Amino acid sequence: MTEFSCQNPEEHCDLHICQLSAKERHPELDKLFENPQFVCVNCGVKVNKSANVCVPKPL
Numbered sequence: 623m624t625e626f627s628c629q630n631p632e633e634h635c636d637l638h639i640c641q642l643s644a645k646e647r648h649p650e651l652d653k654l655f656e657n658p659q660f661v662c663v664n665c666g667v668k669v670n671k672s673a674n675v676c677v678p679k680p681l
Contacts, residue, residue: 653670659671660681668681
């Protein structure tokens, strides 16, 4: 498995979707996926705010 770096590691544990999705799903988490504007280069998840992924790339 390849290890990826995070552009904002101080927020990685609490705010990035790759960590949040590993926890129990919460309805508030689903809002992060509405109207996606960015994709994470690491995991491919699409979200609406770049701050919620490790390596954002605009869609």
